Amino acid sequence: MKTINRSFAWSILGLFLSVHAISPRAAAQAKPRQIVLKGARLIDGTGRPAIESSVIVLEGDHVVAAGKAGTVSIPKDAEVRDVSGKTIMPALINLHGHLGLSSNGADNVAGNYTQENVLKQLNKYLSYGVATVTSLGQDEDEIYKIRDAQHAGTLGGARLYTAGRGFLEYTGKTYPNDHRYRPQTPDEARADVRELAPHHPDFLKMWVDDGLGHGVKIKPEVYQAIIDEAHKQHIRVFAHEFYLNDAKALLATGLDGFAHSIRDQPVDQDVMQTMKARGVFLIPTLVRDEVLFAYADNLKWLDDPFFQAGYDPAAIAFVRSPQNVEKGRKDPDIAKYRAGLEMAKKNLKTLSDAGVKIAFGTDSGIPTRFPGYFEHRELQLMVEAGLTPMQAIVAATGTNAEILGGAKTFGTLQPGRRADFLVLDANPLDDIHNTEKLAAVWQSGKIVPSVSAITMSGN
Numbered sequence: 001m002k003t004i005n006r007s008f009a010w011s012i013l014g015l016f017l018s019v020h021a022i023s024p025r026a027a028a029q030a031k032p033r034q035i036v037l038k039g040a041r042l043i044d045g046t047g048r049p050a051i052e053s054s055v056i057v058l059e060g061d062h063v064v065a066a067g068k069a070g071t072v073s074i075p076k077d078a079e080v081r082d083v084s085g086k087t088i089m090p091a092l093i094n095l096h097g098h099l100g101l102s103s104n105g106a107d108n109v110a111g112n113y114t115q116e117n118v119l120k121q122l123n124k125y126l127s128y129g130v131a132t133v134t135s136l137g138q139d140e141d142e143i144y145k146i147r148d149a150q151h152a153g154t155l156g157g158a159r160l161y162t163a164g165r166g167f168l169e170y171t172g173k174t175y176p177n178d179h180r181y182r183p184q185t186p187d188e189a190r191a192d193v194r195e196l197a198p199h200h201p202d203f204l205k206m207w208v209d210d211g212l213g214h215g216v217k218i219k220p221e222v223y224q225a226i227i228d229e230a231h232k233q234h235i236r237v238f239a240h241e242f243y244l245n246d247a248k249a250l251l252a253t254g255l256d257g258f259a260h261s262i263r264d265q266p267v268d269q270d271v272m273q274t275m276k277a278r279g280v281f282l283i284p285t286l287v288r289d290e291v292l293f294a295y296a297d298n299l300k301w302l303d304d305p306f307f308q309a310g311y312d313p314a315a316i317a318f319v320r321s322p323q324n325v326e327k328g329r330k331d332p333d334i335a336k337y338r339a340g341l342e343m344a345k346k347n348l349k350t351l352s353d354a355g356v357k358i359a360f361g362t363d364s365g366i367p368t369r370f371p372g373y374f375e376h377r378e379l380q381l382m383v384e385a386g387l388t389p390m391q392a393i394v395a396a397t398g399t400n401a402e403i404l405g406g407a408k409t410f411g412t413l414q415p416g417r418r419a420d421f422l423v424l425d426a427n428p429l430d431d432i433h434n435t436e437k438l439a440a441v442w443q444s445g446k447i448v449p450s451v452s453a454i455t456m457s458g459n
Contacts, residue, residue, distance in 0.1 A: 039084030045397035091131030096361025122157025128372025137166025137205030261344030296328030
C-alpha cells in the first residue's frame with residue numbers, strides 16, 4: 001500500500017471535518033435538488049435480499065425512494081450519478097462504544113474528556129462509516145451539552161446517544177477522572193438514578209461483573225433497585241455481564257439488554273426463551289473479547305491498511321511494542337480471555353438461531369480499542385461465529401436503529417429514512433471483509449470525509 005503523508009492528510013481531513021461539524025444546518029431554504037444513485041447493488045438493512053441494479057433517490061437529508069431499476073421513477077432535473085459495480089448499504093450503528101477516554105486511540109491519561117476530543121472521536125467513527133454511536137456509561141456531564149448541540153444542528157460527527165454516568169461496584173481497573181456511580185445500598189442506588197434522570201440519558205448502563213474474580217460484584221439488591229427506579233423514570237437499562245447466572249438474575253429483574261456476551265458457559269433454554277419473549281437483545285462485543293489477548297499474538301489485522309490508515313502511528317507502535325506484547329503474554333487470565341471469546345461466539349450463534357434479537361456493538365473507544373475500525377472487525381467476528389453477512393449487517397443497521405427508537409427515521413435505506421450509507425467497491429455478502437472496501441461515506445444526504453480519502457491503494 002502507498003499512502004500520502006499521514007500527518008498532512010489528517011490535518012487536511014481535520015479541516016474538512018471541522019467545517020462539516022459546524023455547518024450541518026446550512027440546508028438551502030429552497031427545496032434541494034434531488035440526487036439519484038443508479039446501478040449499485042442495494043443492501044437496505046431490513047434483511048430483505050439485496051437488489052441488483054438499484055435506483056436510490058435522495059432529497060436533502062433523506063431517502064425518497066429506493067428499489068430495482070425500472071420500478072423507481074427518476075425525477076426530472078435530478079442529478080444522476082452512475083454507481084454501477086458498487087454496493088450501497090446503510091451506515092453502521094454502534095450500540096456500545098465509549099468517548100473521551102483516549103486522545104490517540106491508545107493513551108490513558110487524565111484530561112482526555114473534552115468537547116474537542118469527543119468530537120474528534122465522533123468524526124473518527126464517521127470517517128470509518130459509523131454514523132451513529134452509543135456511549136455506554138463512562139461519560140462526564142459535558143456529553144449532554146454535546147448531544148444537545150448536535151440535536152440543535154450546531155455540531156456534526158457521528159450521531160450521539162449516551163448513558164451518561166454508569167453504575168458499578170467493581171473495584172478493579174478504572175480510568176482517570178472516573179465519575180461512575182458506586183451505590184452501596186438500594187436507597188443510594190435509587191437516589192443516584194434520580195440524580196441522573198433529569199439529564200435525560202438515552203438509557204442507563206451498569207456493570208454486574210467481578211472482573212474474573214479480581215473485583216467486587218454489584219449486589220443483587222442494589223442492581224434490582226437500579227432497574228426498578230430507572231424504569232420508574234422511563235429509562236431502559238443495559239448491563240455489562242459475564243456469567244450465565246448473573247444473566248438469569250438480571251432477566252428476572254427486568255433488564256432490557258445485555259451489553260456483552262455470556263462467556264462462562266453455554267446459554268440454556270430458559271435464557272433463550274426469556275430473551276425472545278421479552279425482546280431482550282444481546283450486543284455480542286466479540287472484538288472486545290478478542291483484543292484482551294490478541295495483541296499478545298501480534299494479530300494480523302494490525303497490518304491491515306484499512307486499520308493503519310486511520311490512526312496515529314504512535315498508537316499503533318504502542319500496541320505493537322515488545323513491552324505491550326510481553327505484558328499481554330504474561331497476563332494470568334489470558335487463557336480465560338481466549339476461552340471467553342470462543343464461548344461468546346457459540347452463544348451468539350445459539351441465540352441467533354433461537355430468534356433472539358441480536359444487536360451490534362464493540363466497546364470501542366476504551367484505550368487500545370480503536371473506534372471505527374473495530375466496528376468492521378466486529379462484523380467479521382460475527383460471521384466467524386456462524387452468522388451470515390446479511391445477519392451481521394442487519395444487526396449493525398436496522399436492528400440497532402429499532403433499539404434506539406429510530407426505526408422510522410434512520411438505519412435502513414427506505415423512503416423517509418436519513419440518507420446515511422456506505423458506498424463499497426465490493427459486495428460484503430460475498431465476503432464481510434468487503435465493508436473495508438470503502439469508496440465513500442454519506443451522512444444525511446452528503447458525502448463526508450472518510451478514511452478512504454487518505455488511502456491510495458490496497459482497499
